[in-house]
Amino acid sequence: MTAATCNDVSLSWYEASARQRIDALVDAGSFCEFIGPELREISPHLAIFDLPEQFDDGIVVGRGRLDGKAVLLAAQEGRFMGGAFGEVHGAKLTGLLRAARALSQDVLILFDTGGVRLQEANAGELAIAEIMRAVIEARRAGVNVVGLIGGRAGCYGGGSLIAGTCSKVIISEQGRLSVSGPEVIETNRGIEEFDSRDRALVWRTMGGKHRFLIGGADAFVDDEALAFRQSAIVALKISPGCDVAVLAAEQARLERRLQRFGEVEDAVEIWQTLGIDQPTEIPARPTGAFLRAANNRESADDAR
Amino acid sequence: MSDWGMQKAALGERLAAGRQHARGKVVPIPDLPAFLKGVIRSGDRVCLEGDNQKQADMLASALANLDPRDVHDLHMVQSGVVLPSHLDIFEKGIARRLDFSYSGPQSARIARMLFGGKIELGAVHTYLELFARYFIDLTPNVALIAAVSADKDGNLYTGPNTEDTPTVVEATSYKNGLVVAQVTEIVDKVPRVDIPGDLVHFVVEAGRPFYVEPLFTRDPAAITETQILTAMLAIKGIYAPYGVRRLNHGIGFNTAAIELLLPTYGEKLGLKDKVCTHFALNPHPTMIPAIEAGWVEQIHCFGSEVGMEDYVAARSDVFFTGPDGSLRSNRAFCQTAGLYACDMFIGSTLQIDLEGHSSTVTTSRIAGFGGAPNMGSDPRGRRHPSEPWLKAGAEADPDTNAALRRGRKLVVQIGETFGDRNTPLFVERLDALDLAEELKLDLAPVMVYSDDVTHIVTEEGIANLLMCRSKDEREQAIRGVAGYTDIGRARDAKLIEQLRQRGVIQRPEDLGIDPLDADRNLLAARSIKDLMLASGGLYRPPSRFRNW
Amino acid sequence: MTLDDILAGLFPNGSSIETSGAMISGQAVLSGGGPIHVLGITQGQPLGVDEAIVLAGRLIEIVKSGNRAPILILVDSASQRMSKRDELLGLSEYLSHLAKTLLLAEAEGHHTIGLLYGGSAAGAFIATALATGTLVALPGAHPAVMDLPSMARVTKLPIDVLKAKAEATPVFAPGLDNMVRTGGIDVVWDAGAPLAPQLAAVLQRPQGQDDRSRLGAARGGRRKALEIADRVVALATASHQDARHG
């Protein structure tokens, strides 16, 4: 098998834009966008709030090739309104997933989102519900839907629920995956419960390493576009589907997590329970050392 | 007949009053209020150790909790007004007069209190100036200082954050003043003696470390392409041609960008061993890649930086460290080094006017000067030659006999033409002038005077003010790098083209720099995590800077 | 309407429903005679990992049991539980898992009906009511993504300005009517009429595809979503054929 060409310049996934991520992820020059910025399909709702629009409404969708294989892709731009789901933004992803089911083609979702866009909250919330349903319908038709998480805005709110429907989740240390954001928890529960400015706390509670260790993500990669690419190629090789057996396995997995860790106060205790040596050093470990230490992690194989 | 020995007698009275609340030299925390009330007299000059970085925070709160009926009209002489309690002391009427250097996080409140008459201002000093006055006419009666540990004899260990302490203690204790130290813990034997116990009268065991502000940590993730371009201009257009080896950097993102470009862009230009070998500088985390790449021979520090302790200890070939292994910093010595032994100061500012005066004062904030004017000024007392100093001197005054010509220190102001919220860097009139009028100050608080500044660097180019021969040329040179600000747009295009022909103004293209090459990939580290990894895990950044 | 009133109205032939904390679970007999599974989250409680796993477990049992009786999920909740513990344990997976079990049940042939009779918000709303095949509501239900005061804080707009804007568009402000107009809620039942026939009418309808964006467009509350999604499908299909024949 010949390895298809790709961009081999080092590119930080965290720093890259949605378009840069796609360019670096797929085989060189293979991406073709649907409803590109030149069509100016902007949000019809931001003008009500006198807010600036973006020509692609913060999401790029289209098709490309990954290691020679045709895939559909969506990438959120976390810097535009926090990558939040609005009506147009969400509908582009819904359409992509419906196409995936119809065409039996795998999908990569490059998450970078704070959740629902408040200025169009109802439309955003419904978009998320529609997307989740479309993901499951596509998966039941045998399509892989892989989530990639490592952007600036993380994967929060409804975005995190969509990620939970994916067949595989790839995450980097910078990636955060959580429903409520740190500020929201602090506002609702007080700074004693959660100090949102304690970034080490944020990352060890919601960050990529912790999610990988508890089985919330299937692959842990460096903050490099090439690492995401390699991992995505591997993720597309298996197709677990989404039937009652898979969800029963997930039920067992999530019940086990509650039994094992339900009473702990902090991520470090969980890592200790997993039998990790020097659990407090986990955040500082480079990828190689971390993956060795993560040998006994809770795995999510085929139970998602 | 004079009654000699009055000061010794007064100190004796304070000591006696203090001992009523102490066991030996140790004052228990519950007795601290009564103790302070006993040893401090209304009208005293008090140095409450508030440095640029470390804070005698527990003593500050205790002082602020005194009853102004017992103690009032204090004259505070301290370099840093940083904690809220520093100003509570004035708010409550415990203190009245203030001489200081730097107010950082309290800059807005201090301005309000000055306008409201709650504070009677002596002067805003530079560090060296205030330290100097400690020995002439602002000698403290009482110094409340901070250290890491003490033994029962009062010997103090300050750890990496020695900063102002030796200067404050020297001035106070040898002139019959009383010295009280807050320490994290009392130990049998201190790791090293930074302050001899003879000079320390009382010690309070706080049971927790003093507060330190991580003031010199710049997250590489926040460095913009424009800042990278500006840093490229500075390196290729100033560092390289002058061969600047001994220097000080300010704390802004522009100089952080320079630090992170040394091992990449600087290396490509072949500048290793030719520039940036010796620094008067705090242990900036953004220096780690350059240090690791072998660029730096030596750094002397004003203070430490939170999280850099282990790294510094492991790099004693570069930093000054004690027998205990940890950094020895000293603000007074390092400021002197920055003034006399460095050939360049480069830092950012908030406003520059058409003459080249610069100021960090805005009408609602008085941030003070800190050390920038010490390092950002041409020392008239300098006598030793060096290549950059001589070259700059020759550019300023080509006609004088070289053997009789003073050299010039390079004083570089670097910044983007627009700052936060599109505020222009260049202005017709400094806000400092309005402030001086409102507060009826004799002097406007100018950070770097126009006759000291030699270069201004922005993303539009470099203005070499040494080579300007008239006031008009100088003004146009400044307009010529002022970009799209009102000042920049009111330029005389023809004159500016002439200045460019003479090399007074240099554009990126004149230096062979394509603005489109200013990419974050050029940074030797793009995140705090990269810095930590570059340090081999020795740098331990505070939680708020981490994203892992 | 209290939960008991609702259950009595829906199932005049009787039901056997257990309450455990804020969650209910059991079976009832439809007015037409067939069985229906009933579960729900009640009392305006937040939905956290502990609640989600119980509801999902019950749904998996139902699907595994092999009978294809309809499932009614009653919803009167707060939002997701906003706590350190829930997020530490991976709340997103638990909520998503619950939604997936509902979607699975629908796909496996169970008619899934959500009945929103109180509040629900944000992640809890998505994981329960919005994951059913058909979502209906009773008058007085109050779905929300975020309440207006919080929204005012985040958008830095005065609440009066937000209220004025909410008059002009159903797209952002909380409330039942807005959720109907944007297509999220299929129908609001008539509380004055018997409930059992209204449930029977919903069950009469064939199961089909997700038609919320079509409803949103028809009702004028969400004019773009359907058109954009359809265009993406068309473009993807066309480009797929190009790739094969090109």
Next chain:
Amino acid sequence: MEKLSFRLTAPRSAGGTRAQAIVGVVASGNLEVLLERSPPADTCTIDIATAAHGFGAVWDAVVRDFVTRRPAGGLRISINDGGARPDTVALRLAQGVRKIEEPER
């Protein structure tokens, strides 16, 4: 939002063959620039929607310098601005021209 439009004579026309290019994102202090081909070859039109009001004179200066310094003829440029500083605007415009000139793969 404030809308501004410029139609400028451009001494040099843009190179390359790409139909369009886009750089930047709409965020605080940032902007997106969409470049499309549009005859005539000696004219550049620029349409701006900006969140920062009252900077018309600065935009005027920035775009005039841009068409003088960069090959921008035959381009229709559309900008959504989140309040970027002029130096950022100038940089994005230059990046955009470079991108539309890149060879197609």
